[in-house]
Amino acid sequence: MLAMNYRGPFRVRIQQKAMPEIQHPQDAIVRVTRSCICGSDLHLYHGLVPDTRVGTTFGHEFIGVVEEIGTEVQNLKVGDSVLVPFNIACGKCVFCQQGLYGNCHESNPQATAVGGIFGYSHTAGGFDGGQAQYVRVPFADVGPMVIPEDLDHDDAVLLTDVVPTGYQAAEMGAIKPGDTVVVFGAGPIGIMAAKSAWLFGAGRVIVIDHIEYRLEFVKQYAQCEAYNFRSLEDVVLFIKKTTGYIGADVCIDAVGCEAAGNAMQTITGRKLLLQAGSATALHWAINSVKKGGVVSIVGVYGPTDNLVPIGNVVNKGITIRANQASVKRLLPRLIEHVREGRLNPKGIITHRVPLEEVADAYHIFSAKLDNCIKTVLIP
Ligand SMILES: [Zn+2]
Numbered sequence: 418m419l420a421m422n423y424r425g426p427f428r429v430r431i432q433q434k435a436m437p438e439i440q441h442p443q444d445a446i447v448r449v450t451r452s453c454i455c456g457s458d459l460h461l462y463h464g465l466v467p468d469t470r471v472g473t474t475f476g477h478e479f480i481g482v483v484e485e486i487g488t489e490v491q492n493l494k495v496g497d498s499v500l501v502p503f504n505i506a507c508g509k510c511v512f513c514q515q516g517l518y519g520n521c522h523e524s525n526p527q528a529t530a531v532g533g534i535f536g537y538s539h540t541a542g543g544f545d546g547g548q549a550q551y552v553r554v555p556f557a558d559v560g561p562m563v564i565p566e567d568l569d570h571d572d573a574v575l576l577t578d579v580v581p582t583g584y585q586a587a588e589m590g591a592i593k594p595g596d597t598v599v600v601f602g603a604g605p606i607g608i609m610a611a612k613s614a615w616l617f618g619a620g621r622v623i624v625i626d627h628i629e630y631r632l633e634f635v636k637q638y639a640q641c642e643a644y645n646f647r648s649l650e651d652v653v654l655f656i657k658k659t660t661g662y663i664g665a666d667v668c669i670d671a672v673g674c675e676a677a678g679n680a681m682q683t684i685t686g687r688k689l690l691l692q693a694g695s696a697t698a699l700h701w702a703i704n705s706v707k708k709g710g711v712v713s714i715v716g717v718y719g720p721t722d723n724l725v726p727i728g729n730v731v732n733k734g735i736t737i738r739a740n741q742a743s744v745k746r747l748l749p750r751l752i753e754h755v756r757e758g759r760l761n762p763k764g765i766i767t768h769r770v771p772l773e774e775v776a777d778a779y780h781i782f783s784a785k786l787d788n789c790i791k792t793v794l795i796p
C-alpha cells in the first residue's frame with residue numbers, strides 16, 4: 418500500500434509499505450478514505466518530538482471503511498464507515514473509566530502521561546497513522562464510531578481531533594456567560610476553540626496570532642476579534658487595556674511548542690532545544706488572564722520542562738487546565754452541534770490533496786503558503 422513516510426526533519430515522502438495486519442483479536446484494519454494533516458504533525462515534521470523514528474507514518478485524523486476485524490470485535494462489521502478518534506483507548510482502565518480517553522493506561526507502553534496516539538512517535542506508543550491507504554486500529558470496539566448517515570464525511574474527519582480539541586479547550590476554560598475569552602493561535606484548533614467559546618456563553622472572543630490570512634479567516638469564521646501580535650507593542654498590555662485593566666476571564670493556549678513572538682523562548686526552545694519548545698503563548702496566557710482566571714492549554718508541548726512564570730500562576734490564583742481531548746466522550750454532543758448548524762467543521766478545509774502529493778502538502782502547510790488552513794489527504 419501507499420503511505421506517508423517520515424525520513425527526518427522536513428523530509429517526508431510517499432512510499433510503498435507493507436499492508437497492516439491484525440495483531441490482536443481486538444484490532445480492525447481500516448481502508449482510509451480521508452485523512453488530515455494536523456498542526457501537531459508539523460511538530461513531528463520539524464523534528465521536535467522525541468523518538469520520532471524514520472520510516473513511521475503520521476496521521477491521527479482519519480476516517481475510512483472497515484476492511485477486516487479481529488475475532489473479538491463486536492461493535493463493527495466489515496464495510497462500516499467509521500470515524501476514528503486520534504486517541505487510542507482500551508475503554509477499561511481506571512482512566513478510560515473516568516472518560517479520560519486521552520490518558521489511557523494500557524495503550525501506550527512508553528509513557529505514563531499520554532495514552533496511545535496514531536502516528537505520533539514512539540512517545541505516544543509508536544502506532545502507524547492514517548496518512549496511508551490502510552491503517553491498523555487497536556481496541557476497535559472502543560474508539561471508532563460508525564459515521565451516522567446524515568453526517569458529511571468532511572465534517573466527520575474533523576471530528577477526530579480538530580473539533581473536539583478546540584471544543585474541549587473552551588470547555589476546560591469553564592467559561593461563564595459574558596466572559597472575555599482570549600485564544601492564542603489562529604490555526605485550526607484555535608479557530609475551533611474561538612467558535613466553541615460562544616457555545617459556552619462567552620461575551621467577547623479575541624484571537625491573537627501573527628499570520629494575517631489566518632486572522633482574517635478566523636474573524637469571519639468565528640465572528641470574533643482578531644489581532645496580530647506583531648502590530649501590538651505588548652500583547653499582554655493590550656489585553657489588559659482592552660479589559661479595563663482586569664485581564665481576560667479565560668485564556669486558551671492553542672499554539673504549543675512552536676510559538677513565535679519572544680526571541681529568548683524561540684532560541685532556548687526551538688533552536689537550542691534547552692526546553693520542550695517555546696512557551697511564548699503560554700507565557701502570554703498566564704500574564705494576561707485576570708486574577709482567579711482560567712488558563713486552558715491544548716497546545717502540544719514535549720515531555721521535558723518549559724520556562725513559564727509559575728510564580729504569577731500562584732500569586733494570581735490562576736486555575737490551569739490542560740489535556741489531550743477525550744474525543745469519544747465529546748462526540749455525541751459535537752455531532753448534535755453539527756446537526757443543528759452551530760458548528761461547521763468542514764468550513765475550515767482549504768486544501769484537498771491526493772495522498773501521493775503528501776510531501777508538497779506538508780511543505781505548503783508548514784510554510785503557511787497558499788492561505789492554507791486545513792488540508793485533507795485523499796488516498
Ligand atoms: Zn490533530
Ligand SMILES: [Zn+2]
Nearest residue numbers: 507510513521
Ligand atoms: Zn484505557
